[in-house]
Amino acid sequence: MTAPLLRIDQLSVAFRQAGQLHQVVNEVSLQVDAGETLALVGESGSGKSVTALSVLRLLPEPPACYPGGEIYYRDQPLLRAPEKILRQIRGNKIAMIFQEPMVSLNPLHTLEKQLYEVLSLHRGMRKEAARGEILDCLDRVGIHNARQRLADYPHQLSGGERQRVMIAMALLTRPELLIADEPTTALDVAVQAQILRLLAELKQELNMGLLFITHNLNLVKRLADNVAVMRQGRCIEHNSCAQLFSAPQHPWTRKLIAAEPTGEPNPLPAGTPPLLEVADLQVRFAVRRGLLKRIQGYHYGLRQLSFTLRPGESLGLVGESGSGKSTTGLALLRLIPSLGKMTFDGMPISDWGRKQMLPVRPRIQVVFQDPNSSLNPRLDVLQIIEEGLRVHQPALSAAQREARVISAMNEVGLDPQTRHRYPAEFSGGQRQRIAIARALILEPQLIILDEPTSSLDRSVQAQILQLLKSLQRTHRLAYIFISHDLQVVRSLCHQVVVLRKGEVVEQGECARVFAAPQAEYTRRLLNPL
Template sequence: MTAPLLTIDHLSVAFRQNGVERRVVDDLSLRIAAGETLALVGESGSGKSVTALSVLRLLPSPPVVYPQGDIHFRGQSLLNADERTLRGIRGNQIAMIFQEPMVSLNPLHTLEKQLYEVLALHRGMRREAARAEMLTCLDRVGIRNAAARLNDYPHQLSGGERQRVMIAMALLTRPALLIADEPTTALDVSVQAQILALLDELKRELNMGLLFITHNLTLVRRIADNVAVMHQGRCVERNTSSALFSAPQHPYTQKLLAAEPDGDPVPLPADAPVLLEVRNLSVAFAIRKGLLRRTVGHHHALHTLSFTLRAGESLGLVGESGSGKSTTGLALLRLIQSGGEILFDGQPLHRMNRKQLLPVRRRIQVVFQDPNSSLNPRLDVQNIIAEGLRVHQPTLSAAAREAAVITALQEVGLDPDTRHRYPSEFSGGQRQRIAIARALILKPELIILDEPTSSLDRSVQAQILTLLKTLQARHGLTYVFISHDLQVVRSLCHQVVVLRQGEVVEQGPCDTIFASPGADYTRELLALR
């Protein structure tokens, strides 16, 4: 029998604080063979990412300790290896796609510089040959006009485009083992299908092992040979993909498979007043070149979008990464310049200056796509969530602020006793719930939700959707919901706008669009659900 590529033997990982160990991975054993895809699934905080980071010894020590077990790659112990050995393995033989691309990409360097660094360090390529390799790889992961985008910086890309760059960066090294930690979280369904096909092609081409970490069970069914289900740090079930989906044995696995978004949007009162009216909203970004950074053209990210939202209504914005969804959200918040008109409760936001906008901002809140970038790592959760209260309700007492934070944490399903921890001590999904709590605490009238459930597993996603619906029914909240998850959009939204390359492809009532889409592109998106 062929020896496995990666072996995890009875691994336990703990965080040691004040002499006390808290185990986050407990007695885990896994095997991955060359050419095999093993999917690691489970709720946020179940130990999936900790396991992945342990393989490459990327967790800080202290506070992380390994009470028992070992990890072997091609017979070499990784937990007992010295730094020189690990440097030879990291990137060269084992590559990793991290969950949050904005944290992994250097904001001060262009894409070309960062991609070339990978090829120069790990494959010793010269710049001319490396450029051709970079363009080929960017094209394979779906970056349009790759030659022009090499000079872009990470902030000039959409969340999905940044994730595709991270995937390209990992694949450039042609590794023996690829660890993909939520690699398609920020990608729409069409690009997800493209990336899965690319990973499968490279797996066969390189006989590459793949550890695929995700909470998206639809993707697991498509790509995985075997599946390991984790719950509270332990592997509760492992089986072939077909056997696990057809006959799950563990109650927790059965719960995960049953947790799909369903239900209808909150009923909209017939007499609900108009809260938000958008007319011909357009956004163009200047293209600058040369030493003096002169403007030589414009990239039109959004063309003449118009819609009307009543109080208590939800609008879903769907489309490919880079189609203008997040750009629309930033324009509505007046965080970027735009053309057209934005009327909120009759007030022309497009004509207001920063001082005039301040009292309106309490009534309009946002949950950003990448919680690790939007949460201050130097503040604890208590101060992060209470920050808005200090700005908009400065006379509120410290005790009242703390009580409001506790209530907000309970509403999003987090233990209030964790409010004195820092963002780094939470999983990706837990950080997203903290971001949602920060928006909810000011009791706004309009919330712009930019992929708020993209980093959450299905069971927590269902909880957040239920929470959003409950709050909407109780307070008459209005949502602009940006997402590539069409099932979530259908469950929450009354209207939907389909965007592609900044253009409106189709818009109308959600039920009508889903039942009988008029555009080919919409039909393509629905077919890939």
């Protein structure tokens, strides 16, 4: 019998901190064969990514160490292999798609330079031959106008587009084993389906093994042959995909499978006047060319969006990556220039400058997609949550600010005793609660939520949705909810706007649009396969 591509045998991983050893992975055993997909699922902090990073020895040593077990690529042990052997395997034989593309892509280099570097290092290709393969791979992962985008830098791409570039970068090496750590988190369902088809094609074409880490169980059903469930550093269940979903053995697995976003949005208060009125909102970016970088035209990130939002109401913005969802959020926050009319609580804020907007800022808050990036790692939780009070209510004493922080933490389900800890000491779900508490402490009327649940596992996602609904009922908050997860939008939102390439494709009551979509693009989002 041939050896499996990857065999993890009784692996234990620990981190040494302050002279003590903290074990985060305990005696995990997994196996991936050529042409097989093993899905690794579990809640945030369960040890999935630590296990994956250990395969290529990408954890910093120290503080990471391996008290027990071994990892084999074919018959080659990896945990104690010399660096020369690991360099031959990394990228060439085993490639990895990382979860956070903004950390993984070099902000100072163009896409072409970064993608060519992969082919040059791992396949020895010259630039002329590499360009065609790069364009083909970008096209296969769904980057539109790939030839024009080669000169772009990472900040010029949407979150989903950056993730697609990371996928292309890993696939260019044609690896025998691909480790994909949440590769579709930032992608809409249509692009998710496209990426899954691409991975399936490459598996067949290259007989490639795939270790697929995700919290999206719908993707697991469609892609995986076998599934391993992790919790608190241990593998609690390992079975074929069909068997695990039809008859899960462990109580936690059953709970995880049952954690689908469900329910209806909160009932709307009757007869309330509009809080936010938007008419013909447009965002355009100047296209500059030539030596003097003169304006040659404009690229529209958003065209003619109009809606009305009342207190206690939620509006969902959905669409593929790069469709203008986050651009809309930034325009509504008055953080980027825009055209059109915006009226907030009776005030025409469209043309207001920075000073005029300052008194309105506390009333319009935002929760960003990635709490890792939006929370300052050098500040403790108390300092993070009270920061808005320091700016907008400077007359409050330190004791008054702390009392408000404790109240906000209680409201979002965080233990106030942890207020002197730092973000790194919390799970992903807890960090998102910190971000919500930071927005809530200023008592806003409108919160813009930019993909607030996309990086969370399903059990934590359900908790955050229930929290958002509860806060909306209590404070009559209005939400603008940006998401590519249509189940989440259906559960929370009263209205929905479907965007594509900056254009409004369809708009209306959420229940009606989801039950009887009029546009072909909307139907494709609802049924991507």
